[in-house]
Amino acid sequence: MKQTRIHCQAPAKLNLFLHVTGRRADGYHLLQTAFQLIDRCDTMDIAIRTDNAIVRTNDIPGVSAETDLIVRAAQLLQQHTRCQLGANLTLNKILPMGGGVGGGSSDAASTLIALNHLWQTELNKAELMQLGLQLGADVPFFIFGENAFAEGIGEELQVIQTPERWFVVIEPGVQVPTPAIFSAKELTRDSKPVRIADFSSTAEMFWKNDLQTVACALFPVVDEAVTWLSQFGNAKMTGSGACVFCAFADEAAADKVINQVPDRWVSWKAKALSRHPMADLL
Known part of the structure; x- marks a missing residue:
């Protein structure tokens, strides 16, 4: 049927x-x-x-x-x-x-x-x-x-392939309009291209988000969230913002950080997925 x-x-x-x-x-x-x-x-x-x-x-x-x-x-x-x-x-x-x-x-x-x-x-x-x-x-x-x-x-x-791990994500409370980030004259547009093999073999602390500097300048609360979360690891912004995240080896470590996030921000934890939950329909 x-x-x-x-x-x-x-x-x-x-x-x-x-x-x-x-x-x-x-x-x-x-x-x-x-x-x-x-x-x-x-x-x-x-x-x-x-x-x-x-x-x-x-x-x-x-x-x-x-x-x-x-x-x-x-x-x-x-x-x-x-x-x-x-x-x-x-x-x-x-x-x-x-x-x-x-x-x-x-x-x-x-x-x-x-x-x-x-x-x-x-x-x-x-x-x-x-x-x-x-x-x-x-x-x-x-x-x-x-x-x-x-x-x-x-x-x-x-x-x-990415490792099994957990992420703490902070919502700083602003909506960042993508066009404003990409149109900013301060945006770096000439990062040297990398190879997929480089990403797989290099420590993640060396990888950055080129949009983060512009977003942090336009929306100081994003910068505050990055600074706060950075005390626990390699925190960075995702996409064109505004959410900020940091990776942890297990759920207990993520919970420990979640319990310390200031009340002014919404925060949550999430587990890494290896495939989309609807992948079997394709």
Whole structure:
């Protein structure tokens, strides 16, 4: 019997490093980064509609249904495949917006994966990744479904193995607009390109996030969070901010730090994942 509904997870990501190596003629920045999946997730319930309507069934503060990436993802797949079915989309949002953990991109990717399965539109992973790129540079990674070394604008992906560990993540309480970071004249855009072998063999303390200096200057609270968390290890910002993270060998070590985080910040722990929880659907 054909499946008509699905409960899906949309995991967050951390950028273990992020270097800006140049800029294309169209203005997009050339990046190198290492994406790490973690088990902190938004969740969604998606059900088939027999008409072709795409309906987000719940309100999300600050995000209209028309601009929501999950609605846009569903519409894009529908148009691309000429599918006559629709969907009800219910999103439980816990990942911070403007936090650099990929929440919106992950939601969009999980929507594409789920509806490709429910609607039986039968796009393969590469086709779905190509479609997802129209929604954002991070979307293909979440469809790729494994930790990855990324190049280009983030869409050229190679699998990497990362250690089992835990992360403490601090939300400093601001939304960092990505365009403001990438358009800043202070942004370093000429980091020397590295090889995937370099990342695998070099201590992580030597890897940085080129966007962090700009974000810290524009949003001092991000700098405060980095400084505070740095007393426990190699803390850095993820993506274009605002979230800040530090890795720990085990859950007990992460808990010890979580218990000390100042009350002015939201903080949480997450475990490293080796693959996307929905990877079996592709």
